[in-house]
Amino acid sequence: MSIIDFLIVDDDPLVCDSLKEMLLLEGYQVDTATGGEQALAKLNEERFRIIISDIQMPGINGLELLRELKGRSPDTPIIFITGHGHIDGAVEAIKLGAYDYITKPIEDLRLKLTLRRALEKVALQDSYQNLKKRLRPWELAENLVFKDRKMGQLLELVHTIADTMATVLITGESGTGKSLLARYIHDHSARREGPFGKISGGSLSETLLESELFGHVRGAFTGAIRDKKGKFEEAHGGTIFLDDINTASLNLQTKLLRVLQEKVIERVGGNTPIQTDVRIITATNTSLQEEVANRNFREDLYYRINVVNLDIPPLRERLSDIEPLIEHFIQRFNRSHNRRIKGLAPSAVPLCLRYSWPGNVRELENVTERAVLLSPGEFIVPEALPPEVKAAGQTGPAASGYLNLEEALGQAEREILWETLERFQWNRQHSARALGISRTTLFNKMKKLQLLDPRRQTGAYPTAETSGDF
Numbered sequence: 001m002s003i004i005d006f007l008i009v010d011d012d013p014l015v016c017d018s019l020k021e022m023l024l025l026e027g028y029q030v031d032t033a034t035g036g037e038q039a040l041a042k043l044n045e046e047r048f049r050i051i052i053s054d055i056q057m058p059g060i061n062g063l064e065l066l067r068e069l070k071g072r073s074p075d076t077p078i079i080f081i082t083g084h085g086h087i088d089g090a091v092e093a094i095k096l097g098a099y100d101y102i103t104k105p106i107e108d109l110r111l112k113l114t115l116r117r118a119l120e121k122v123a124l125q126d127s128y129q130n131l132k133k134r135l136r137p138w139e140l141a142e143n144l145v146f147k148d149r150k151m152g153q154l155l156e157l158v159h160t161i162a163d164t165m166a167t168v169l170i171t172g173e174s175g176t177g178k179s180l181l182a183r184y185i186h187d188h189s190a191r192r193e194g195p196f197g198k199i200s201g202g203s204l205s206e207t208l209l210e211s212e213l214f215g216h217v218r219g220a221f222t223g224a225i226r227d228k229k230g231k232f233e234e235a236h237g238g239t240i241f242l243d244d245i246n247t248a249s250l251n252l253q254t255k256l257l258r259v260l261q262e263k264v265i266e267r268v269g270g271n272t273p274i275q276t277d278v279r280i281i282t283a284t285n286t287s288l289q290e291e292v293a294n295r296n297f298r299e300d301l302y303y304r305i306n307v308v309n310l311d312i313p314p315l316r317e318r319l320s321d322i323e324p325l326i327e328h329f330i331q332r333f334n335r336s337h338n339r340r341i342k343g344l345a346p347s348a349v350p351l352c353l354r355y356s357w358p359g360n361v362r363e364l365e366n367v368t369e370r371a372v373l374l375s376p377g378e379f380i381v382p383e384a385l386p387p388e389v390k391a392a393g394q395t396g397p398a399a400s401g402y403l404n405l406e407e408a409l410g411q412a413e414r415e416i417l418w419e420t421l422e423r424f425q426w427n428r429q430h431s432a433r434a435l436g437i438s439r440t441t442l443f444n445k446m447k448k449l450q451l452l453d454p455r456r457q458t459g460a461y462p463t464a465e466t467s468g469d470f
Helices: 013-025 036-045 062-072 084-096 108-134 149-161 178-187 206-214 250-262 288-293 299-305 319-337 349-354 360-374 387-392 405-423 428-435 439-448
Strands: 003-009 030-033 047-054 078-082 100-103 168-171 196-200 239-243 279-284 308-311
Touching (some): 013 030, 013 108, 030 036, 036 047, 036 062, 047 108, 062 078, 062 084, 149 178, 168 178, 178 239, 196 206, 206 250, 288 299, 319 360, 349 387, 405 428
Parallel strands (some): 003 047, 078 100, 168 308, 196 239, 239 279
């Protein structure tokens, strides 16, 4: 997808032609649209550094165009042109996120200065994005949290394959973060500047799902009053994420196989092949191998989408991630709910660690938000936790509030090792000498107790800072 300097949007062709001529003489690349509908169509095909638009237009007006643009390309500056009698609309546009506005009649000098400032802003944004590309992926993971060794290994694999065209199958229980991991892969690939399309197969009927994926032509079915692009066309040059791939019908599976093999699609009701260039990431919370064995999923498609398998462990197998994730969620909900919770009370920690978290990270996020709202003091106390979490802490060896001998010894050993390693700055040789054991014994105990040097953790676990979706 090419990048053009300016898109001029005005229902008056004379205004479009006049501004275009002036900007062409300045050496810029310029395109025009005679209304909001045409502008949106061009935004599907091209990228523009800056948009210059009238506010008062028939059909999709300037404010509606601005709202649509903020959803598609929030960093693209839009400058409005308005008459003296419509200043209120321009002020409203600024509140909605427009870069600036210019009143008619347009003064060439004022327009050129405004465009120059806007271009400088775009240049700064481009410089920042170029800087991000040169950094290691884990240095950009401000919103990712983990301590578990298995998650570290998973993220290392992600960094290895992110910048390739390999199709990826993400497996894991509901709520483990499959959609977030798919977005993370896209954001750290060569396609990061392209679109990211997402669709869940289990939420739509087969006809609507095909229409959403491949688009449709007018009259293809009841309600198809105009041609419509699908997710594959919209994601051209980027990535498409197909969640719940296990719910796809055999007919849809055949069409997906064709996309993978031939890189072409056909809109529903049409017969014209359309070339598509997308990277496909799929996800499932069930075993596709069992679906293949039961003849519910095509074996050839399974091998096509399973070039790289990323399996996210459930939260109950990553106990060392629970406290860091809770701390992360506390900080976020403190900001959104204006609270000042400092963390988990000591009495609440064992309850959270003993609970099985069937809803995984999504459930942990919801429980943390509830606890932040209900905790009366500065720490999350057991009384603020849901009944099922409190009940989990009242069963098993610690029902009486005491650890059994094996648990007590393990906890004490972990604390002693941690304190010693911290004292010697995680130097194993010095720590082993102080403890009176060999380096091999110390290393084996560190592995058993999941004691990892925090300074060497370079991975991170995806959470829902921007979308809230796990």
